[in-house]
Amino acid sequence: MSTIILGISAFYHDSAAALVRDGEIVAAAQEERFSRKKHDPRFPINAINYCLEEAFIEAVDLDAIVFYDNPVATFDRVLRNALSVGPAAREQFQKAASAVLGHKIWLDSHVKRALGTLGKAGRVLVAEHHMTHAASAFFPSPFESAAILTMDGVGEWATTSLGAGKDNSIELFSEIHYPHSLGLLYSAITSYCGFKVNSGEYKLMGLAPYGEPKYADLIMEKLIDVRPDGSYRLHTENFGYLDGMSMTNERFHAVFGGPPRQPESRISRREMDIAASVQAVTEEVVLRTASHLRKETGERNLVMAGGVALNCVANGKLEAAKIFDHVWIQPAAGDAGGALGAALMGYHVYEGKPRAAPVAGRDRQKGSLLGPRYPSNEVRAYLDRNRLPYQRIVDTDERMKVVAKAISEGRIIGWCCGRMEFGPRALGARSILGDPRNKDTQSVMNLKIKYRESFRPFAPSVLAERTSEYFQIDCDSPYMLLVAPVRTERCLPMDMVKFRGGDDDMLSVINQPRSDLPAITHVDYSARIQSVTKEDNQDYYALIKAFEDLTGCGLVVNTSFNVRGEPIVCTPKDAYRCFMRTEMDLLVLEDCLVWRKDQPKFDDDENWRASYELD
Amino acid sequence: MSSTEENSVKSHVAIDRFFDGELMPLASRLRASEPGLFLTTVDPSAESYYIKRTKRTMSKADFEVAGCVDGAEFARRLAVHWNGCGCQSLALSIGKIADAVRVEEHDSADVSPFVYVMF
Numbered sequence: 001m002s003t004i005i006l007g008i009s010a011f012y013h014d015s016a017a018a019l020v021r022d023g024e025i026v027a028a029a030q031e032e033r034f035s036r037k038k039h040d041p042r043f044p045i046n047a048i049n050y051c052l053e054e055a056f057i058e059a060v061d062l063d064a065i066v067f068y069d070n071p072v073a074t075f076d077r078v079l080r081n082a083l084s085v086g087p088a089a090r091e092q093f094q095k096a097a098s099a100v101l102g103h104k105i106w107l108d109s110h111v112k113r114a115l116g117t118l119g120k121a122g123r124v125l126v127a128e129h130h131m132t133h134a135a136s137a138f139f140p141s142p143f144e145s146a147a148i149l150t151m152d153g154v155g156e157w158a159t160t161s162l163g164a165g166k167d168n169s170i171e172l173f174s175e176i177h178y179p180h181s182l183g184l185l186y187s188a189i190t191s192y193c194g195f196k197v198n199s200g201e202y203k204l205m206g207l208a209p210y211g212e213p214k215y216a217d218l219i220m221e222k223l224i225d226v227r228p229d230g231s232y233r234l235h236t237e238n239f240g241y242l243d244g245m246s247m248t249n250e251r252f253h254a255v256f257g258g259p260p261r262q263p264e265s266r267i268s269r270r271e272m273d274i275a276a277s278v279q280a281v282t283e284e285v286v287l288r289t290a291s292h293l294r295k296e297t298g299e300r301n302l303v304m305a306g307g308v309a310l311n312c313v314a315n316g317k318l319e320a321a322k323i324f325d326h327v328w329i330q331p332a333a334g335d336a337g338g339a340l341g342a343a344l345m346g347y348h349v350y351e352g353k354p355r356a357a358p359v360a361g362r363d364r365q366k367g368s369l370l371g372p373r374y375p376s377n378e379v380r381a382y383l384d385r386n387r388l389p390y391q392r393i394v395d396t397d398e399r400m401k402v403v404a405k406a407i408s409e410g411r412i413i414g415w416c417c418g419r420m421e422f423g424p425r426a427l428g429a430r431s432i433l434g435d436p437r438n439k440d441t442q443s444v445m446n447l448k449i450k451y452r453e454s455f456r457p458f459a460p461s462v463l464a465e466r467t468s469e470y471f472q473i474d475c476d477s478p479y480m481l482l483v484a485p486v487r488t489e490r491c492l493p494m495d496m497v498k499f500r501g502g503d504d505d506m507l508s509v510i511n512q513p514r515s516d517l518p519a520i521t522h523v524d525y526s527a528r529i530q531s532v533t534k535e536d537n538q539d540y541y542a543l544i545k546a547f548e549d550l551t552g553c554g555l556v557v558n559t560s561f562n563v564r565g566e567p568i569v570c571t572p573k574d575a576y577r578c579f580m581r582t583e584m585d586l587l588v589l590e591d592c593l594v595w596r597k598d599q600p601k602f603d604d605d606e607n608w609r610a611s612y613e614l615d
Numbered sequence: 616m617s618s619t620e621e622n623s624v625k626s627h628v629a630i631d632r633f634f635d636g637e638l639m640p641l642a643s644r645l646r647a648s649e650p651g652l653f654l655t656t657v658d659p660s661a662e663s664y665y666i667k668r669t670k671r672t673m674s675k676a677d678f679e680v681a682g683c684v685d686g687a688e689f690a691r692r693l694a695v696h697w698n699g700c701g702c703q704s705l706a707l708s709i710g711k712i713a714d715a716v717r718v719e720e721h722d723s724a725d726v727s728p729f730v731y732v733m734f
Binding site: 066070072073075076079080082083084086087090093094097098101102103105106107108109123125126127128131162163169170171172173174175176177179180225227229231232233234235236237242345346349350352 | 626627630631634638639641642645646655656657658659661662663664665666667668671672673675677678679680683684689692693696697702705709712713716717718
C-alpha cells in the first residue's frame, strides 16, 4: 500500500504544491504558472489539481496534507513585533493581522472547500517553515548525511537555521531570529537600489560585478554586525520594516548618503557599488557560517535552501572555498520549495518512513522537471484547432539538427519540451535559447525578446562532460545555482578605462566581447552554469549535442521562457502567445516546429505590458 | 460600497480597536517589565548571536496543531503558545477578531511589495 503526501505552501508568496509517493517526488508546481500571476500567493488549487492528476489519484487517497508554515508561530511574531515597536506599528499590524487571521489560520477550511476532503489524516498537518526548507534540501540530495543551512527573509521566527540530516531525520540546532535577517538586508538594499523586493534580488546580484565593494565596510559597521562564526544581528534602527511599510527608513538612506534610486531610472555608479558591497557582505556571512557549520557537524557534505540559497554567486564562492567536499542546493530554494519540503517532512518525519539509500552521485530531484508535460498529440490539437502552421519532425536526430542549425544562424528559439521545471530557473524545458558565440545574442535577447535591462547576463547550458573546458569548476551544476569563472584562455581583454574612470554607461562595457562566448560571459568573466546530462533531460542534451556537432561549441544560451514580469510559460498556448509577442524566430513544442515567418497575424487580446508588472 | 469593502472596513475597525484598547496598553506595561521584547541591538561583546534551539526535531504531535474551526479554537492555541507570558491575556480577543476578519475566498492575486514582514 502506497503512502501519498501532499505538501502545500500558500498565503505568502509563490504558492505551490508537491506530491510525494513512497518517498518519491511525483510532481511539484508553482501556482503562478497556471494562474499567470507572478508570485501568486493564493491557495494553489491549480497546482494541487495538477499534482493529483500526475499521480492518477483523487484527493481522498491522500494519506496526509502538510502545510509549510505554522500560523500560530507566525502570528506570535506579528503580535510581538507590534508590542515591541509600539504605536508606529499600527498600519503594519493591521495588514499583517488581516492576512494571517483572515486566511492563514483557516487552513482546514481552505483545503476542505477546495478538495472536498482533508485526506485520510482528517486534518491539515503543519510543519515548521525552516524545517520544510531543510527537508527540501536534505531528502532529495545525493547524501546519506549532511550539514544543513537554510537562510531566507523570515519564516515564523527563524531567518537562518543550522542543522544536520541523516537517514530520515532532520535536526536543526541553531538559529538567527527575526528581525535579524541576511535575506531582509539583501532585500532592503534591493529596494533601496530601485528594484522590487522578492524578485529584484536577482537583478542586484547581476548588477554587482559592475561595481566595487566600496560600501562593504560601511554595511558591516552600520547595518549588520557579523561574528566570526557567521552569526549576525542587524542594526534594526536603520531599517524600516519593523515599524513601517517599507524596507528602509531615513536613517538607512543616510548611511548611503542620499535617497533611494527611483525604479526604472538610470542606474548610477552608486547602485553598482552598493550592489557589489552587499554581495561581498553576503558572501562573507555565508562562508563564515559554512565554516562554523562544518566544525559543528563534522559533516563533509552541505545542503542548502531558503531564498538566500538562490544567490548563485555566493554559492559559487562557497563551492570554490571547499569548506565542504560537496554542496547540494534545492533548486526551488524559495518558499515554493517549502511545499516539497512539507511533503517530504510528512513522509519521512511524520510517517516515520525510511529514506532510500542514495544512488551514487545521483540526487532524487529528477532534474527538477516535476511539472506538467504536454505531449505531441496535445500540442498538435492546439495548433490544428487554432489553424497555426507548423512543421512536424518526429525523428529526434533530424529535429535537433534543424533547431541546432537555426541557433547557429543567430535565430532565437522558444523551447517548450518535456515536463516543466520546479523552481525559478529554466533548465531546458521552458527556455529561450540562443548562440553563445554571437556577440549580438545578449542585447537581442534582452531588448527584443525579454524586454528587460540590458545589463543582465544570460546563462549557458553546457554538456556536463565539457563543463571544465569552458569554466573553472570541478563539479556539476545541474540547477544553474553556481557561478564560476570562464576559463582564462577564453577571455578577452576589456577596455575598462572609461568605465572605471567614472562613466556610468554600462553599455560601454556590455557591448565589448569578453570571451569567445560573449553572450554568457558576465563583465567579471563569470557565468551562471547549468551542466546538462542525458539522464536529467534527454531532449535538451540531444539538442546541445547537435549544436556541438554542427559548430564544435558544446553549450547554448539559456534563459527562461517569459518576458519581463511574466511567469515562465507552462502550456503550449502560453508558449505560443509569448513567442508571438516577442521577436523569437522559432518555437519548438515537442516535435512540432512553429516558424514565425509562417504564422498568421497575431491578434493579442491582452495588454500584456500592463498585465505583467515590472519587477 | 461592496460587501467585500464593507467587510474590509469592519475588519480594520476591529483590529484598530484591539490595537488601541488592548495591544498598546499591554505594550506599555511590558515595556516597563520586559525591556526589549526583541533583541534589537547589536552586542559587540557577544561571541555568537546564534540562538540554540531547545527542541531540535519535530515530533508527530508537533505536526498536529492546525485545523482551527473557529476563532475560539485559535484563541485556545494562542493561549497555550503564550502560556506564562504577558501576551496570554490577548488570546480571547484575537480569537474574536479572527472570526470577524475571516475570508472565505482568497481572491486577490496581488503580492505585497512588503511580503516578508506582512505575514
